[in-house]
Amino acid sequence: MFITGVVGVLTRRNAIIIFMCIELMLNSVNLTFVAFSSYLGNEAGQMFVFFVMAVAAAEAAVGLAIVIALFRNRQTVNINEVNVLKW
Amino acid sequence: MSSELIVFIVLAAVSVLSAILMITRANPVSSALFLILNFISLAGLYLTLHAQFVAIIQILVYAGAIMVLVLFVIMLLNLEDEAPLRMQLTKRHYASVLFALLTLVLLVQAIGWLGGDTLAGMQQQSPRALVNGTVEHIGDVLFTAYVFPFLLTSILLLSAMLGAVVLAKKRFP
Structure with a gap:
């Protein structure tokens, strides 16, 4: 399941779906x-789970x-089109 | 096969399948719904591990609060479907899947390095697990041994709330 989340983060181009994959991990x-x-x-371990959920x-x-x-600024959530920080 | 094992296999299969379905859907809403299914099956898995408190919190916080937030943002932004995944498979995608599989190998290795003693002690659930998962015991430990991180959590949540409000504020009319 963690690996599925990693694959999702690396392959999807939609910022919201990437967030959901982080939740998955x-x-x-x-x-x-x-x-x-x-x-x-x-x-x-269960205490740690509690704090992980808060974070x-x-x-x-x-x-x-x-x-x-x-x-609001770009009218898109596709991270390929958000490249202000790119060199 | 004991009934406990059957329940575990069903829940594990549901969680893994819904995770895979989640990252392959083009529509963000169906993706979010599969994630909720995943969270609910995880809560069931926590129940089989005698962690009632974590299971309830899982449903309340994740399936309730966080996913409602995510669905609300999806609705607010009025997103259209992404191009189907098959259309956009590039070399980079294959490379990322490869790296993910490498991570899987690494994780399995790490479990192997735990050593036989630790794994031998884990053949069955500890009898203390029955007590540890109850709300009573969790609260007891949370407010004694873990009270400092608990207070830090409140500061973290406050700063996150302020940050979210500031970030989502309308700056460019």
Whole structure:
């Protein structure tokens, strides 16, 4: 599932879909955290999942705000057309 | 085959399939809906791992809050479909898939390097897992051992909120 997310980030050209792929990767890491925490009998993994979710929520809010600002300026969310930072 | 194993296999298959479907859809809305399906199956997997709190938070925060935000932005921007993926396969795409597969190999290797002792101790779920996943225990640990990161999280969320408002503000009328 993590690999699917990586493939998605690398291949898709739509900024919003790239965001969703990042969420996918975070979730796959969360799943391994919970699995290890459950099999090792250690609650630290579940605490970490809690914080990962908080960071993911913050990241989604800021990222979507960036997408909206981008769309307002450029009328596109295709990252191939957003190359201001390119040399 | 025990019923637990069957449930696990079904949920794992649903999550992997929905993830693959998600990155191959051209329409962002169907992509988002497959991601929600993925999140719900993940919540089911958390339940089989006796992590009730994480499962509930998964549904509330991810499938509820974050995906509603994503769908709302998709609706706000009124996106059209992307060109079908097959039409835009280039050398770079093949290279990125190759690198992703290399990462997969690396991850499998990393699990192999964990060593036999750790893996041998993980043949079955720890009896403490039953206690660890409850809301009561999570709250207990969160407000004692992990109270400092918890407070830092509140600052992070506040700054994220301010950042989102500032970024989405109308600057160029």
